Amino acid sequence: MAAVLTRDIVKTFGTMTAVNGITLTVPDGEFMVLLGPSGCGKTTFLRIICGLEQQTSGDLIIDGNIVNEMPPRARGVAMMFQSYGLYPHYTVRNNIAFPLRTQRVSRAEIERKVEWSSRLLGIEHLLARRPRQLSGGERQRVALARALVREPTALLLDEPLSNLDAKLRASARQEIKQFQQRVGTTTIYVTHDQVEAMGMGDRIAVIDHGQIRQVGTPAEIYDDPADRFVATFVGAPPMNLLARNGAFLGFRPENFVPRDMIDDGAVTEFSFRVDRSEYLGSERIVYGVIDGFDAQVITAKLPPAHVAEDSIRPGEWHSFAVRNSALRYFDQVGKRATRH
């Protein structure tokens, strides 16, 4: 049975439509990532699931109950906010205990649960401190402990890593994911960072302009994008697209290599003029144009160790190729099509 099921959720603010009909199923225990650019409606959608916003139309079903009219506390959800939302005037212990206090749980039970939750996140030694005395990482763990102490049906996270600097982000990502696997709570995670999404999600829902473009595992999203938006949003540098007669031919930069690097015969060849290249240590990004498509800047991502310098000398035309199996076709509307 699905933990969270939404049916055609629509949310309008006056004349602006933020969420334009999202139907999504999140099975029990899954780590679902909502991925999309800023303003695509993913945070609004999350808040609707949480109950902080009311949908204009559509149904929301959590743990088998229709919760459209219910406030957050009756839905069995817990949320972790971008800035954590810790209560500054309470100690860590009282922060974690708060969700239980509001439900009139007995004091003994509260004690037990707070111990359990704080031990789970390794913050027992911080219980007497106040939020302002904690580091960023510690605060995140307190927020998680608070979210989990009620053993919610669904855990909702709203871009919790965006306030951290890059170094902390990787380890925090690791912590959250490991943690979720251990505890097994259904989790819905919102982010605009596709690296986070690919690294953490069991499945990813790519959202743009209030609609789902594709739902699938990271592999599905990356290798079989459903449309141009998904294809170019996920993957850095983004997928190359060649426009011809309104339709598009796509291939990822890492699949676009000098001809002599591929042994196969099933390739499509291009005449490629290199304009510029960036050496990034672990890889080399090469920018240039393909003969016949002067307006497009095409990128190639090459492993530096295997590429001879003279095969990518700037200003010259070289022979590059893509394996046919790596080609993707998109029709006029942008949707994925089979080879025409």
Added chain:
Amino acid sequence: MLRVITNSLREVSFYGAVALFVVLTAFPFYWMLITSLKSNPDLYNVTNIPFWFNEAPTLEHYRYLFEQTLFTRWLLNSLIVGLCVVAITLAAALPAGYSLARMTGRSGEALGIGIFLTYLVPPTLLFLPLSRIVATLGLQNSMWSLVVVYPTFTIPFCTWLLMGFFKAMPVEIEEAAIVDGCSLFGAFVRMVIPLSLPAILTAIIFTFTLTLQEFVYALTFISSSAQKPITLGVATDLVRGDIFFWGEIMAGALIASIPVAIAYNLFLDRFISGITGGAVK
């Protein structure tokens, strides 16, 4: 050499200007102080130097004020009126300010501006009908009429002050509380109020000073000496016939002014951020 001269000239003129301003603003208060401490023969002698004591300073005016006039009664009246008005104002303005700050959308904003504009409706327009209303309620000549009427300007003012403050408070904490199981009202009581105590304190102080500074309504509604609040009493009641008891008046004015002056100085910064938050946004 020239640079040194122009620099020191600039310094001198700067401090000179500052001194001028200080004298301009402070002199009347110095005058109050000196007058209140001068004996009557010293005061009422045209040939005496007014700026300092010609005869020994005396506390007789203060003694007279406390022993022979209703000054202490007036102080008590103002205190009672102030406390009651603060209570009424907070009860109405705190929830209103919060609601207007969180109620997004044009209706909330319009309502906020509307409430704020009522602060601008002049007492010298409303005092006529209010005096009739007060008479109908049987409160004429009683300080309780002030308790009823003063919130008409303290509530709009405090609502606006608190609204500005709440708007600046991040919503996340309230939302976290709601997700954690509080009702909207619960979040307000358990999260918003404890975290906004500085703003509430500012509102209390300013409400109190507003009631102390008020003159028009007090003048209109109250004529019997025993019911007067401090400002009205000092300004109008310390006369016998045509003779003004200047020493006592100045003493009373000084005593009544000090708490307000102190309060303003302590809370000025917060008040300024309240104004700029609202206007410059």
Added chain:
Amino acid sequence: MVDIAEPVATRQPSRFRFILDRREVLGGLFVAPAILYVLLLVGAPFLLAVYYSISAYTIYDPSWRFVGLSNFRQIIQNPVFLGTLGNTFLFTFASQLLGLILGKFGALLLLRPFPGRKIVRAVIILPWAVPIALASVAWEWMFDSLYSVINWTMIALGIIDRSEAPNWLGNPHLAMLCVIVVNAWRFFPFAIVVFLAGITSVPQDVIDAATVDGAGFWRRNYQIILPMIMPIVAVGLIFGIVFTFTDLSIVYLLTNGGPINATSVLGFQGFQVGIVSGDVSHGAAISLFMLPVLFFVVIGMLRFIRRREI
């Protein structure tokens, strides 16, 4: 995509169980007391005042007889009233202007830190902080016909003779001057606060950019800073004008409207006629004359502010 079987739709809770959680309901409840108070004790009296002005109500004869606009006509024909109206405009305009100039200047002085600035600021706030009636009484004593300290100073400095000592509050023109000065004195600290708040809110980058672009002190001030702080100055001015135009405390305590109505202003006249003399209907009519001016000031300023929104 996984297709999940339809969940058994369980009973939805009654609509009223969580009614206090609805923003609209709670929001409305929260604002209700304040709105009620304002409607009952500001809105209703306001309408009542309008009603009085078109009736023949006095406290001796509380009749609700309609007399149309005759009250207004009678007032306008009274020369005292016209003088009052003129006085009010003069009083407001002059004191606000003086207050603004002093305020701007004072703000510039207080802008940079200097030793003792905190104390200076505390002192300069005093005229505005202290109850207006008490300050007026102090000035009343300072302007006293016999014992005025100002006169004493001028005599001592040899500027004038004892016989030439001006009777500040007894001379119509001087009395008006006194009233204007006291009001400006009371208003300028507020102007300083407003200007300071405005000037400090201008981002330093803008000022730096102007300096790099070659703008000197005066140009920076009048072409860059002043336009940027117009909205907040306008708001401060609205307050100043409204409170000055409708004030009666200073006039009541300093001159009691005299000598012979030379300093009578609208608020004061309304008081004299409506409360002291008991002629409620005429008093209300006089007070209502404040409205058009206030209305135009507020609307004008609001539009000015909105247009200047950067």
